[in-house]
Amino acid sequence: MLFLVVSLTGCAARTTRPGPQLQDAPTKTSDGLTLDVIRIRAGEDPLTGLKGYDADDLFRLGFDAFEAEEFELSGLLYSRLLEEFPAHPNALPALFNLSMAMERQGALLLAVEQLENYIDLVAEGRPQDAAECRVRLAAWLQRLERHDASREPLQLALAEASLEKPERWEAQILSTMLLGHDGDFERASVRLHSIARDIRNTTRKLGERFPYQSAMLWYHAGALYRLRASSISLDSVDDLDVLRANLDEKARSLLEARQHFKRCLKHLVAEWSGPSALALGGVYEDFRRDLLAAPVPTQMDAEHAVVYRELLSDRTLRFLEKAVADYREVLRSANRFQLQLVWVRAVDSALQRCEKELDMLRLASAESAPALNAPGAEAKEPMPGSSD
Template identity: 25%
Template sequence: MSATGGARRWLGLGALALGLTLTGCRTTGTAAKPGAPQAKQVVEFDPVTVTADLELDRLNDEELFAGGTSAFAANDFKQAARYFGRLVDFHPDSPHRRQALYNAGLAHQRLKEWDDAYGRFSELAEPAKGQGDALEASFRVAETLYHLERYDEATQMLSTLVARDDLPAGRRIEAQVQQGICQVESGKTDDAEATLRKALTAYDALPDKAEVEDYFPAQAHFFVGEIYRLHYEAVKLEASRGSDGLAKDLNYKAELLLSAQGHYLRSIRVGNGYWATAAGAQIGALYENLYEHMVNSPTPPELNAEEAGVYRQELRKKIRVLLTKSINIYERTLEAAERIGSQSAFVDRTRQSLEKVKRLLLADADGESAPEPEGAAAPHS
């Protein structure tokens, strides 16, 4: 059928629907007597919904599938979703329908249209027993649920995948790592740490590590580091606790920083470029953050002016060490990213942070070299 013929057919159907509606319309009001003024009449129409895509209406399922495949290959995901979606919705008996359903979900996913992607993938997904596209769709459903912030639902689907003995070790570990990440996002950090450590234990036990993409163990180590970073951020430095309490909190905060750093370093050692860069950026950011906490922490109230001066001098020494560590880690992270050609938001953030910390270190050196006025009080942030 030609494009003109398709348009004519759609218009004909619309006119028929409108004619049927007019035939069955309702009027309100009473009949007027001859010669009397006409009473006002209200005409109410039943709602009519017409759905059509004039361009695609003339295409059969083979043509739609070919058009969607071509658009997807050209990275025109909007067109791909349109073609595949038309096939799925209007050709239920097509042999291409399942593949079109999956591809439509992928196209929506590339467009970050998570609700639409979820709708397509969920029709295919079979997390308990599915194979092939039904299995792949199950992983995709969990991913879309993650982006929709429906973390508990994603966790449940992934736990079903983890429990399957028939899956290869790599897919089970992949599901378990993703499950742990969803638990982190939902605030269940204890459950998340247990889940991620189980995934890493399963990975370490594999005689052939090539069974698993290095992306997933690196990601698992990274998110265990994230858990300790969250614990680190939860510790507040309060001057009201006095010098002993403040020292205790600062030491505990430093211990949590080192724990987070340890897991980020393990992520780097796995050798995946993306997560190595991300982990390096987070380590540098931790030192930068601790610097900000220390430089902005108030002096313990029980110290007199002389003691406060000594306190600030000692604090400045520690701050300089933190800034130097942060610079070193940022530079090594950028060197690694350049070697492997990694480009990500973490790389951009690392460059910005490196310049910021260098300025802070220069400012600290300038502040130390400048003579203080005689009798000046200890400096405060």
């Protein structure tokens, strides 16, 4: 696969594949005369700004638009190239680049469709290229929560002998997450540690750094612990001692997830900084949601159950406050973390949601404060706590 030097992750220190990149146009040969089709417009074309253009013009303009982070324009230009010049040598790399432009717009379903089309075209003649793209396809499918659909492309990619170690690590990380979704957390954790060791050993041996794969690994380590926390049910627990134990285990898993997300952010790799930034505050939202959804233990009478619920809602406000603080911090540091626009918007949306809920809960808490301060308005059992 021909890649340009320009890195979409912005990680200049990386000496291996710097994450997803656009493909360059094929190199033209001089043996023989070819006449490219030129489209002539009556007046200036609003999309290209040209009175006449060919496939090379559309490819160049699409690439320039992508570099300028005008992803919608880039996608339109590549789409026109594929529509008007389907047999041109630029059409194949344009199809790959179109999938990248769609992904950066946040149109992940369309990106998956275009990348699948590209893989079908290169699978027979360019197996390494196809394997690398299958790894990317699997990552996108997992972002869409289509984990089962990611199994086949991962199996095909890992079976390809020409898939090199950096991309092979990526495929192994994604395959490990499938173990987590199957509930095999211990085995998944062992595999991630094994991949981390291999990355460290390869770095020492070759003197090269792999920040993209390292960031990817720590993001998925965080996602694995977050998944593990979600598997710890509070709904079926009717014993306060067991409830406390489950809460402690859930809290430990979520806090472990936060540490891994923070570690990912330190690598400053754009593709993984975004989901890690969103997950950082999401961990607190997870914990608060699970606490509020858990049923009141039947050991409490009706009066104390009401007070328990009110106190729980009041005290879990701090989880929302911590989520808000996290979201604000990553937005302030968006440039340093190299957050892509699609992730900046996602984090900002999460921040606004939490701030709105926080305002409503504070108002409700203030209105109910006299009742909570009345004599006898105390729960018999202490609240299960958690720590950050």
